[in-house]
Amino acid sequence: MVPPPTGIYGQKPSCYDKISNxxxxxxxxxxxxxxxxxxxxxxxxxxxxxELVGKMGITMMQSGGTFGTFMGVGAAIRC
Incomplete structure (x- = not known):
């Protein structure tokens, strides 16, 4: 069986660590x-x-922020 993940100094990761990760x-x-x-x-x-790089950068930031927010909220619900 795999041991649970540990944070710094052998402690379990905090809820903030889980959300930010x-x-x-x-x-x-x-x-x-x-x-x-x-x-x-x-x-x-x-x-x-x-123009291509600019439009691509806008789309990258929007999708990254959106998906990151949803993953963070999902982790917060599980804490």
Whole structure:
């Protein structure tokens, strides 16, 4: 059986640690998805160069923030 995860000095991670780790994990996944879908949709819309990067960055930040928030709220409910 796998032992439960421990935090610093052998303590269990606090609720804040769980929420922040879930938010970071969700934001990373959201940014990756935003890069894929935002890049494809901006490319299909005819944006090139700086416009493409700008539209893709906006989509990445929006999807990262949204998915990170949902993952953080899910972790907060479980605490």
């Amino acid at each position: 879930s938010f970071i994990m969700g934001a990373t996944i959201g940014i990756t998805i935003g890069m894929l879908f935002g890049g494809l949709s901006a490319f299909r819309s005819g944006f090139r160069g700086t």
